[in-house]
Amino acid sequence: MSKQAGRVTTVLLVLAAAAFLVFAWWVGNMTHSARLAAAEFMDNLAAEKTAGLSGSLVELAENLQEFGMPLYSVGKVRLTWDLKARAEIILEQGGRKAGFALSLERRGNRWQPKDAPPSQVSVTAGQNQPLLALTVGDAALTKPLEPMGHDKLLTLLEEDKRAEWLHLGWQDLAEYFTVFFQGKEVAPVVGMDALNLYGREGRVAAAVLTQEYVPDVIRVNINTTGFGGIHHAQVEIACSGRWQVVEAVTGRSLDLEPGSVTLRAQGDFLLMGTETFQHRLIFTPLEAQGKLRLPSVIRAQGVPSYPGTIEVANMGGNLVIVNEVPLEEYLCYVLPGEMPESFGPQALAVQAVVARTYALGNLYASQWRATSAHVVDSVLSQVYNNSGTTAAARAAVESTRGQYLARDGKPALVRYFSTSSGYTASYHEVWGEGTGGNEAFPGTPKPWLMSKAQFPGGEEYSEENYADFIHNPPPGCYDEASPWFRWHFTVPADQLQEIIADNLKSVFVVNEKTVERQNADGKFETVEEIPDDPVGQLLELIPARRGEGGVLMWVDIVGSNGTWRVKREYYIRHVLRPQGSAQRPITLVRHDGSTLNNYSLLPSAHVIWETQGDEALEKVTFYGGGFGHGVGMSQYGVRELARQGWSLEEILAHYFPGTQLTALD
CATH class of the missing domain: 3.10.450.630 (Nuclear Transport Factor 2; Chain: A,)
Structure with missing residues (x-):
């Protein structure tokens, strides 16, 4: 280099x-x-x-x-x-x-x-206590939460992230609030009373069940007289024996002599005579077999008596009543309101199993948790204590104690109704999926709640022959002894168009997604409001869509002012209800020849109609079968199958195939 x-x-x-x-x-x-x-x-x-x-x-x-x-x-x-x-x-x-x-x-x-x-x-669950x-x-990092004591969940406001506890009262919940049992997450249920609470900066962050939750007690909101709602202006409670009232949170208690007390709301407080309370009050009989009465509430039996305890809370200036009662005792007071004693012990036993299953499903869902309950005492859940209880009801409950229908290890979704047309309806073709504006209809099929023939041989439903089926039902239908098995009524066209116009508006207020109007392109779309005269002159009624078994899912109403579509069985029954006036009554004729004027709801959506009029529509005659929504178990059908000797297991398997008869632990 x-x-x-x-x-x-x-x-x-x-x-x-x-x-x-x-x-x-x-x-x-x-x-x-x-x-x-x-x-x-x-x-x-x-x-x-x-x-x-x-x-x-x-x-x-x-x-x-x-x-x-x-x-x-x-x-x-x-x-x-x-x-x-x-x-x-x-x-x-x-x-x-x-x-x-x-x-x-x-x-x-x-x-x-x-x-x-x-x-x-x-x-997370942690080994000894929950961890943040x-x-x-x-x-990932964790640290201990702060113990907050042992308590019972009374009320749950999930959207507001607040809960009411027996000892702590109202507390904020952390966004990540979780309930654990043996290291696994479980859904919170009002009434859970073996909970250790843990918090973070004053909010409840976690709860641990110290023993497995057994749904053997149910909490029921009590309606006002006439089942007008669960908010009471004042409440009168009475007891014929010694009784006691305890205030939640403070534990302050008063022993009461036989008699009655009246409660009112004053601001955020409860007034009982001269006494003022800040928290909910819990009333308990002190004598064996003692019961509490509610003179401020009138039922078919008069003044109702209630087993268990009664709680009264001030919620937003209104009083809310909760009856906490053992599940089996609750059922004794449900059966008389849901099935006549005359249907016999076997039918009542079937009803007891289905009512227990329904109650357990509602209990776990806790739809009424915002008002401290699992269910209400009206048809929104199951009618409870409208007419007291009977020896037959108690026998049916006792003979099936703890038995319910299960699906995938949980209480099955069950439905029951009075009378079938000869076919039951499929759940998803009667109810949608989701709630409010997000509801999708039809819903998701439930394999154990599908349409099924209710007569020997069990022919499949045929839409082409449905009118003939309504007019000429096959022999041996299990429900034919019911007065509601077949029915009919006739309405003048001008009166029907008024009924439809009025009811379109009321249905729209309840659920605007169930009413649609046909646009210029022939497509149906939801609307923002219903005009004063939506129908005009009634021109035609069209059964736009039927489900299996014939239940109406959509009906189109054609008028000079537009074409409207109403969806879902209940809303169709409301829009087409035969409710006339005193001056122009509409008479409904039933299968047994009995008549009813101005009935408040179309008996069922298993219905056809025939029109009269040459140049213009003059009158419409409706022919239908059955009473109720048509899904699940027909009570009149149960009566007949029991009369024919079917076993409890066979009847339940017929109406709810794919479910398992199970017993509570």
Whole structure:
């Protein structure tokens, strides 16, 4: 190698070394500044300075604040080829460390945090008690929650994240509130009374069941006289023996002499005579077989007496009553309101199993948890204590004690009704899926609640022959002894169009998604309001869609002012109800020849109609079969099958195929 070449090589090596040193200095400087930026970001989160953050960084900030800022440090920092950086953030809680990668990017001449892995705060079961858990990507930290004592859940407001407890009263719930039993999550149910509570900064974050929840007690909201609603202006409670009242939270108690007391709301308080209470009151008879009466509530039996305890709470200035009663005792007071004693012991036993199954499903769903109950005492659940109880009802409940129908290890969804047309209806063709504006109709099929023939031979439903089926039902239909097996009525067209116009509006108010109007393109779409005269002159009624068994799912109403479509069995029954006036009564004739004027609802949606009129519609005659929604078990059908000697198991398998007869532990 020449001296000149050697000098060139030396120069190049020096330049390369210098470049490397410059690059190393630059990398070190960039890494150091990225580390400082990451540390500053974490310092700001610790000081709750979160202005200007977005996306995953906001989520991280909120979750770190919710968890409580752990110790933190910045670990390794790496630059990426696209001049971005990833800083390892090391979190430490209770001696345990976990790390996640914070992404940074250059903005101008400064590093700024860009994003972080997904993060959340939750609770986990833990070995001895629930733990508050923070996860950031794959990193996870936990710390103990604060014990809040042993309690009973009375009321649950899930949307408001609040709950009422027997001893703690009203408390806020953490967003991640969870109930555990033996390390597994379980759904909270009002009435659970073996709960250890754990909190975070004054909110209840977790509850642990100390023993398995057994649904052997049910909580019932009591309606006013006439079943006008569950909010009472005042409540009178009476007892013929010694009794006691205890105030929740404070535990303050008063022993009461035989007689009655009257309760009223005053602001947020309860008044009982000269006594003032801040929390709900719980009334209990002190003598064996003692019962409480509600003179302020009138039922078919007169003044009802209630087993169990009665609670009265002030909810928004109205009084709400809860009767907490053993499940089996509750059923003794349900059966007389749901099935006549004359149907016989076997039919009553079947009804007891189905009523118990229905009650258990409602109990776990706790639809009335916002008013401290599982069910109400009206047809919105099952009619309870309208006419007291009977020896026959008690015998039916006792003979089936604890038995219910299960599906997939849980109480099966069951439905029952009075009378079938000769076919039951499929659940998904009567009810939708979801609630409110998100409801989808038809719903999801339930294999054990599908349409089924209710006569020997069980011919499949035929839409082409449906009119003949209604006019000439096959022999041996299980429901033919019911007065509602067949019925008919005639309505003048001008009166029917008035009925439809009025009822379209009322149905729309309840569920606007069930009423649609045909547009200029011939398509049906929902509307924002119903005009004053939606129908005009009634021109035609069209059974636009039927489900299996013939139940109406859609009916189209064609008028001079437009064409309307009403969806779902109940709303169709409401829109076409034969409710005339005193001056123009509509007479409904039943299967047994009996008549009823101005009936408040179309008896069932298993219905056809025939029209009269040459140039214009003059009158419409409706012919139908059955009474009720038509899904599940027909009570008149049960009576006949029991009369024919079918066993309890055979009858239940007929109406609810694919369910299992099970007993409560």
